[in-house]
Amino acid sequence: AGTEIPEPGPIRLVGGPNRCAGRVEVLHEEQWGSVCHDDWDLNDAQVVCKQLGCGDAVLAPIGAKFGRGFETIWLDDVNCTGVEAALSECPARPWGDHNCYHGEDASAICADSGITISTSVRLVGGPSRCSGRVEVLHNGVWGTVCDDQWDLREAKVVCRQLGCGTALSALPESKYGEGKGPIWLSDVNCKGTEASLTECEVKPWGDNICNHVEDASVECSEVDIPEEGPIRLVDGPNKCAGRVEVLHDNRWGSVCDDHWDLKDAKVVCKQVGCGSPLSALGGARYGRGSDIIWLDDVDCNGTEESIFDCKARPWGEHNCYHGEDADVVCAGN
Known part of the structure; x- marks a missing residue:
């Protein structure tokens, strides 16, 4: 005895839509606890997702995105390379040693959660990756979207495409600055249920009479700030x-x-x-x-x-x- 390789420490994701997305919690000394988001990134989330058999990591949200834990904060300054078999193998502070509070709980979103992140749309010039001027990728070039007929239904689709929660606002007239490059889309007309903007009714790529003053923007709910606690x-x-x-x-x-x-x-x-x-x-x-x-x-x-x-x-x-x-x-x- 004593020579067996220890099992990877139990780990779970809680507060999310399913077992492959949520707040990271680890079991230590028979107590579940959360992980602080200092130095938390996609490499750390990758280890968690693999450990849970949930595919690759899609996002590594910080700021208690899936609610705040209640028990101990077990880990801080976690620094995985992404190839470790378990989170407990990654360099970190000693168990329970941290300078954090539960508003800084780390989360992971894995591919098998069904939440995907589009690589063909992005939000630019805003305070976080979930608010800003809408830009879409076509033929290897990023361009903007004209605000003609731009409303919450289109914004909803963009927020979903980016894994950014729900749309809070659809803003016209280059609220987040004027883009450069082509104006790719105009007169976009979505129902709000589509998986991407390109599935919506829209004029052909580059066909419009707009200028960059009319660049459309969106603000989504899922920004990197702690959710309002109780x-x-x-x-x-x-x-x-x-x-x-x-x-x-x-x-x-x-x-x-x-x-x-x-x-x-x-x-x-x-x-x-x-x-x-x-x-x-x-x-x-x-x-x-x-x-x-x-x-x-x-x-x-x-x-x-x-x-x-x-x-x-x-x-x-x-x-x-x-x-x-x-x-x-x-x-x-």
């Missing part, structure tokens, strides 16, 4: 200060300021991705909530990953009114 700060000067509200039973509610202090604020600030706390305020400093009061007598020790891990009264049980709503101000903005 907690938020509202009515403050920025997203890192305000009245604390938590989501329970699909309903947002406030937190009573009884026993509210800097340790509670520390957990909230970390959970919303806003760094360290500057102050823990009471007395509805940022206005009164209008719905239910969900939490009271919250007592965090300051090290919890989430306010839901702190001691408190049962959901909805309190002796407060909205004039006692709790607020925080965090260092981030």
Whole structure:
């Protein structure tokens, strides 16, 4: 005994549409935990996808794209070459050693998930690969799309083609700058269900009377920022200060300021991705909530990953009114 080759450590993808896309979780000491996205890239995702028998990696999303984990963060600074048989073989920090929070959980999208990324369309000039001016590849040359008849149905197809979630907006008039090169497509008319723009009704390649001022753009939902977790700060000067509200039973509610202090604020600030706390305020400093009061007598020790891990009264049980709503101000903005 003792000479057997260890099995590759168990690994899974959670929060995605199927077992081949989602947040990466690894099992260590009989506990599942997530992986921090520092240095996370396609080589790391490739190892995960192969390990799960899910084909090649398509994307390596960062920023808790498939929701935030709840347990330990097991791995950080993972640096695979892409040929390892298991994630546990890749160089990384020691188990549990990290400088991350769950808003930085790494994910993998594998080919067998059914999510594919088109190489013939791209978004340029925007803040991320999922927003910008639409460009399509034809005969080896990238060109733009004219905004005639451009609307959310076409944007929806582009977002799907890029594995970028749903379309938030279809923007005309070179919102993300004027392209160079040819204007390839015009009068694109999609139903919104097509797999690619070229399946939509459209004029022949290059046949149009447009100029680059009319270049079409789209903004898709799947940008590299942490999804809104079940907690938020509202009515403050920025997203890192305000009245604390938590989501329970699909309903947002406030937190009573009884026993509210800097340790509670520390957990909230970390959970919303806003760094360290500057102050823990009471007395509805940022206005009164209008719905239910969900939490009271919250007592965090300051090290919890989430306010839901702190001691408190049962959901909805309190002796407060909205004039006692709790607020925080965090260092981030």
